[in-house]
Amino acid sequence: MVFPRPEWEKFRDRIAALPMSAQWWKRIFLGNAMDVEMDATGRVLVSPELRESAGIAKDTMLLGMGNHFELWDKATYDAQEAKAMQGEMPDVFKDFSF
Numbered sequence: 001m002v003f004p005r006p007e008w009e010k011f012r013d014r015i016a017a018l019p020m021s022a023q024w025w026k027r028i029f030l031g032n033a034m035d036v037e038m039d040a041t042g043r044v045l046v047s048p049e050l051r052e053s054a055g056i057a058k059d060t061m062l063l064g065m066g067n068h069f070e071l072w073d074k075a076t077y078d079a080q081e082a083k084a085m086q087g088e089m090p091d092v093f094k095d096f097s098f
Contacts, residue, residue: 007068032050
């Protein structure tokens with residue numbers, strides 16, 4: 001996940017407030033977070049550690065998800081999207097108006 005700073009701070013606070021039973025997940029989310037800077041052309045360098053953790057090999061997808069972005073390996077995203085499209089739409093969308 002990629003967050004603008006204000007949204008990261010909200011997310012970080014929610015994770016930090018979780019009980020001790022979630023301590024390892026808190027470590028995973030908070031301990032592996034990294035600040036990144038955009039270069040003059042608006043590009044962001046994703047560290048090799050984060051690329052490996054996310055399974056990013058070459059081509060990527062950047063998805064706007066409201067208050068944050070998701071960065072995916074393109075092949076992984078395409079496979080997950082195809083799998084989702086083969087299933088039924090979740091019940092929460094039954095009364096949703098597009």
